[in-house]
Amino acid sequence: MIFLEQTLAILWKDIRCELRSKQTWMGMGMFALLVLVIFNFAFDLRVDNKAAIAPGALWVAFVFASLLGLGRTITAEREKGLMDRLLLCPVDRKAIYLAKLLGNLLFIGVVEVVALPVFAALFNVPLFGALLPIVLLGTLGVAAIGTLFSAMAAATHARELLLPVLVFPLIVPVVIGAVRATGDLMVVSPNAPPWLGLMIAFDVIFLSASMLTFEFVIKE
Amino acid sequence: MSHPYLEIIKLKKNYGLKPVLRGVDLVVEQGQRVALLGANGAGKTTLLRVLAGLAEPDGGQVCIDGRDMLHDEPQARRAVGFVTHQPYIYDDLTVMENLLFFARMYGVKQRHERARALLERVGLFKRANERASALSRGQSQRLALARALLHSPRLLLLDEPDTGLDEEGVALLEAILNEQTRNGGAVLFTTHQLAHALQWSDQIGLLRGGRMAWFRETRSLETSSAREVYSEALL
Numbered sequence: 001m002i003f004l005e006q007t008l009a010i011l012w013k014d015i016r017c018e019l020r021s022k023q024t025w026m027g028m029g030m031f032a033l034l035v036l037v038i039f040n041f042a043f044d045l046r047v048d049n050k051a052a053i054a055p056g057a058l059w060v061a062f063v064f065a066s067l068l069g070l071g072r073t074i075t076a077e078r079e080k081g082l083m084d085r086l087l088l089c090p091v092d093r094k095a096i097y098l099a100k101l102l103g104n105l106l107f108i109g110v111v112e113v114v115a116l117p118v119f120a121a122l123f124n125v126p127l128f129g130a131l132l133p134i135v136l137l138g139t140l141g142v143a144a145i146g147t148l149f150s151a152m153a154a155a156t157h158a159r160e161l162l163l164p165v166l167v168f169p170l171i172v173p174v175v176i177g178a179v180r181a182t183g184d185l186m187v188v189s190p191n192a193p194p195w196l197g198l199m200i201a202f203d204v205i206f207l208s209a210s211m212l213t214f215e216f217v218i219k220e
Numbered sequence: 221m222s223h224p225y226l227e228i229i230k231l232k233k234n235y236g237l238k239p240v241l242r243g244v245d246l247v248v249e250q251g252q253r254v255a256l257l258g259a260n261g262a263g264k265t266t267l268l269r270v271l272a273g274l275a276e277p278d279g280g281q282v283c284i285d286g287r288d289m290l291h292d293e294p295q296a297r298r299a300v301g302f303v304t305h306q307p308y309i310y311d312d313l314t315v316m317e318n319l320l321f322f323a324r325m326y327g328v329k330q331r332h333e334r335a336r337a338l339l340e341r342v343g344l345f346k347r348a349n350e351r352a353s354a355l356s357r358g359q360s361q362r363l364a365l366a367r368a369l370l371h372s373p374r375l376l377l378l379d380e381p382d383t384g385l386d387e388e389g390v391a392l393l394e395a396i397l398n399e400q401t402r403n404g405g406a407v408l409f410t411t412h413q414l415a416h417a418l419q420w421s422d423q424i425g426l427l428r429g430g431r432m433a434w435f436r437e438t439r440s441l442e443t444s445s446a447r448e449v450y451s452e453a454l455l
Contacts, residue, residue: 002327004293005324006324006325006328009321009325010325010326012321013310013313013317013321016313016317017310017312017313020269020312020351021312080305080308080311081308082308082309082310084274084304084308085308085322086325087273087274088272088273088297088300088302089297089322089325089326090295090297090325090326090327091325092295128350137345166326175363
């Protein structure tokens with residue numbers, strides 16, 4: 001019970017701080033929209049190549065925007081010495097990880113809710129209901145790894161450089177799965193591998209590993 | 221009868237290859253106030269960080285209220301209140317929200333009442349609904365003091381708590397230290413102000429090069445001899 005109470009307390013605090021400072025959401029949202037607009041103008045979109053280009057553009061926007069936000073998750077708190085204050089409390093480190101992860105999912109989710117209709121309009125694609133589980137699973141995979149590594153990168157001087165270098169190689173499987181699964185919604189492929197299954201497996205493995213290792217990452 | 225509330229035995233801590241604490245021994249008994257003096261880099265802050273559970277020691281033992289800090293960390297953490305020389309508060313939260321957040325983290329019962337009482341105690345009640353970013357340096361330090369007292373810790377660790385406090389703030393700090401020991405708690409604080417160390421403590425220790433170079437009862441000290449030893453330590 002205390003675990004849940006503490007998780008919700010940290011989540012509440014992060015949401016309240018973000019709603020007042022508006023630093024992360026605004027930046028992430030603007031970045032995602034700009035990426036979609038640039039991709040839209042950069043490619044010569046036709047009916048026959050839309051399914052090959054649009055999913056990639058969507059996930060590049062989501063992943064890069066997510067990394068912008070993930071980088072701030074723990075860095076801002078660490079820079080101000082506030083992470084130490086949190087670590088002083090008798091709180092299970094898994095609760096801190098879970099709260100940060102939920103906060104990240106919420107922040108990224110808001111950006112995605114704004115970006116998806118823009119994507120649909122710019123790339124002239126319908127928004128399928130089946131896109132929801134793909135977006136959820138893809139975002140969870142990126143956020144699970146990003147939250148863990150943002151804690152690791154926050155302790156270094158080159159945190160802005162280090163975070164993408166650490167995160168990108170690890171999220172390749174889930175991003176490929178998300179891009180392919182999104183593409184399959186546009187052009188049905190009869191022999192497509194079970195991308196959703198791959199994403200679920202990825203999320204379970206990395207979420208568990210991140211929960212278990214966060215304590216060691218956050219320690220001085 | 222008082223008993224050792226904090227026991228530090230041969231405590232060692234390195235940062236990389238550099239030893240910062242080289243086997244510190246210290247005992248703080250219930251109802252005692254101990255001041256730690258020392259030059260910059262003597263290891264005072266590192267010692268308090270280890271005691272607060274923020275840094276892991278490389279050797280030795282720390283027992284807080286009979287609990288081994290390394291093996292029973294969450295329980296030991298519950299017994300400690302820590303005030304650093306920087307207030308470290310959430311600027312985007314209000315003064316009251318800062319306290320309520322930490323009250324939830326410590327599982328404080330009747331947290332609204334407790335937070336209100338502490339804000340009144342540190343003279344910030346009228347500013348409870350203002351953003352913490354609007355507070356001055358000294359007021360932020362008072363808020364940090366209130367936060368450290370939220371869960372009624374038995375051991376209060378203070379790292380240069382007098383930094384940035386005005387005269388009234390210093391008097392408040394002294395009163396809170398007195399209350400803490402009167403209620404059976406213990407206090408360990410660092411300061412660069414010898415006068416504060418002499419005024420607020422029952423015992424004074426002097427850290428030099430990561431070792432406890434000197435440890436005396438405050439009442440046995442003449443101000444002039446204390447000043448002499450302190451000046452020597454700073455060399």
